[in-house]
Amino acid sequence: xxxxxxxxxxxxxxxxxxTNYHIYAPRKxxxxxxxxxxxxxxxxxxxxxxxxxxDKKSDYSFKEILTPVSQTLFFFTEGETKEADxxxxxAVIFLRSCxxxxxxxxxxxxxxxxxxxxxxxxxxESIKIVLMGCAHSFENCFCVSMGTNVSTNYDMxxxxxxxxxxxxxxxxxxxxxxLEATEVPRxxxxxxxxxxxxxxxxxxxxxxxEVSKSTMWKEYDSRCINCGRCNFVCPTCTCFTMQDLFxxxxxxxxxxxxx
Amino acid sequence: MxxxxxxxxxxxxxxVIRHTKIEYTFRMExxxxxxxxxxxxVSIPKYGEAPISVSGIGDNFVDLTIRRVDKVTNEVxxxxxxxxxxxxxxxGNRFDVSDYAGKDIIVMAGxxxxxxxxxxxxxxxNHPEQRGHMTLIAGxxxxxxxxxxxxxxxxxxxxxxxxxxxxAEEDVACHVGLVTQYIPQIKLDNVQNTxxxxxxxxxxxRFSVQGLLDIGLPEENVWISQERKMCCGxxxxxxxxxxxxxxxLDGPVFNYTKGKFLVD
Ligand SMILES: Cc1cc2nc3c(=O)[nH]c(=O)nc-3n(C[C@H](O)[C@H](O)[C@H](O)COP(=O)(O)OP(=O)(O)OC[C@H]3O[C@@H](n4cnc5c(N)ncnc54)[C@H](O)[C@@H]3O)c2cc1C
Ligand code: SF4
Ligand code: FES
Numbered sequence: 001x002x003x004x005x006x007x008x009x010x011x012x013x014x015x016x017x018x019t020n021y022h023i024y025a026p027r028k029x030x031x032x033x034x035x036x037x038x039x040x041x042x043x044x045x046x047x048x049x050x051x052x053x054x055d056k057k058s059d060y061s062f063k064e065i066l067t068p069v070s071q072t073l074f075f076f077t078e079g080e081t082k083e084a085d086x087x088x089x090x091a092v093i094f095l096r097s098c099x100x101x102x103x104x105x106x107x108x109x110x111x112x113x114x115x116x117x118x119x120x121x122x123x124x125e126s127i128k129i130v131l132m133g134c135a136h137s138f139e140n141c142f143c144v145s146m147g148t149n150v151s152t153n154y155d156m157x158x159x160x161x162x163x164x165x166x167x168x169x170x171x172x173x174x175x176x177x178x179l180e181a182t183e184v185p186r187x188x189x190x191x192x193x194x195x196x197x198x199x200x201x202x203x204x205x206x207x208x209x210e211v212s213k214s215t216m217w218k219e220y221d222s223r224c225i226n227c228g229r230c231n232f233v234c235p236t237c238t239c240f241t242m243q244d245l246f247x248x249x250x251x252x253x254x255x256x257x258x259x
Numbered sequence: 260m261x262x263x264x265x266x267x268x269x270x271x272x273x274x275v276i277r278h279t280k281i282e283y284t285f286r287m288e289x290x291x292x293x294x295x296x297x298x299x300x301v302s303i304p305k306y307g308e309a310p311i312s313v314s315g316i317g318d319n320f321v322d323l324t325i326r327r328v329d330k331v332t333n334e335v336x337x338x339x340x341x342x343x344x345x346x347x348x349x350x351g352n353r354f355d356v357s358d359y360a361g362k363d364i365i366v367m368a369g370x371x372x373x374x375x376x377x378x379x380x381x382x383x384x385n386h387p388e389q390r391g392h393m394t395l396i397a398g399x400x401x402x403x404x405x406x407x408x409x410x411x412x413x414x415x416x417x418x419x420x421x422x423x424x425x426x427a428e429e430d431v432a433c434h435v436g437l438v439t440q441y442i443p444q445i446k447l448d449n450v451q452n453t454x455x456x457x458x459x460x461x462x463x464x465r466f467s468v469q470g471l472l473d474i475g476l477p478e479e480n481v482w483i484s485q486e487r488k489m490c491c492g493x494x495x496x497x498x499x500x501x502x503x504x505x506x507x508l509d510g511p512v513f514n515y516t517k518g519k520f521l522v523d
Contacts, residue, residue: 114494
């Protein structure tokens, strides 16, 4: 169901979401860039529509919301373990179409490769997705080549308009009812998506795991210093390791984390 | 309720069997579904986790034969009968004894590699009617490193056992040399009806399998068990991944037709 909403109406919707959800979207972190006096766009919690950055791509993946950089699995005391609490609220996450395809890959790994991952599943079950339309392609985007430029499995879509209003397509019935009740103009909305990128990637036919033996990786190997950052950069990477942290030197009390 | 596979459960040490200075079998209290070839994560808060194969299964216990290496395994050795350890698992696939039933069986084990196949050997020791001729070649560094001495004595009753150590020692009644040297001594009737299970270090497995293929065993008659560095055991962390295979889920037991690709 499509609507044409103003920022006031959108903020009112956000307000109701916040009872049960944290809202995560790409936003600007002033001075948070990799060089001094530069900014960075990455995922963070937002309260109002004007905090969302629409005209730039996030520098980091959204995946930290579902697979936190450091996540406590359980606490231990002598001989006893206690599971870390479930976050009290769910999350509404603003994603681009390519990110939504990433989510499928994360699901494949965490939900379907072997038994479902307990910690991922309990977060995954309490998220809602807002698709951010892409009016144009960004630097280095190559979604068209990958067939990830279109997504339809969202709870709501959002397109920022030059006049400061928003076009939304709402699939979530409760949210749609809320918007209907405020009598915002209704119209058919198809979230914008790109049909071409500046970058075209050709995927070799018959690609198999054999490429892991390609000499191409030698260059990566020779420069790798085991810092683990690639794990954050690649949105589909699910690799982690576990670490035990103890609170006192006798070490009987602490927690196990995955990092 | 979703199951939380990451939280270990307490398990009491029922018995400790000492094989060598640094290799003990810990008989752990366990009731539940577990199969030969699978492994548990011994999970010790503060120290971490170590994947350990099941070396024996009983009604209310599993045997974990552990070599003392470093952090986690050192801490395991600080525990004794009556103490409790934390475990997760069992994980992985299994040795399916029906794959070997009715066949002549060769088991080749190097060092602690005997531990994951111990259950298979013991099964066919107890069910000789379910197999043809059986040969076990077990190799250890020195006579002090020999594991499962009592089992080896017992198994001798109905199978050929070739026990070998790497270098000659005084007063030791076993063969000398690498396990591969003894492949020609295996009594072979029909290679098509002979199956082999090979477990040991990567080099030991490579040369042993080659030796078996050389005497005519088809690749599909050979099974190996892979030990890879692991973390989650659940197909999530990718520590054990080789190509598109997750050793913790798809293995650790592989038919050689698949296992031969798992080298790096
Ligand atoms: C499926 C599987 C089954 C195993 N079964 C047994 C078993 O039945 N009995 C047994 O004693 N051991 C077994 N191992 C090996 C055992 O898991 C390692 O020896 C153990 O993790 C070492 O832990 P640590 O903390 O004591 O030493 P660490 O501090 O982790 O490491 C000590 C040294 O051992 C090496 N190491 C660490 N983990 C492994 C590993 N998984 N494989 C090879 N080398 C490793 C390290 O590189 C380091 O050099 C098995 C491993 C796997 C993957
Ligand atoms: S244009 Fe394509 S690749 Fe770029 S952000 Fe949008 S969906 Fe992602
Ligand atoms: S050990 Fe984590 S994926 Fe296999």
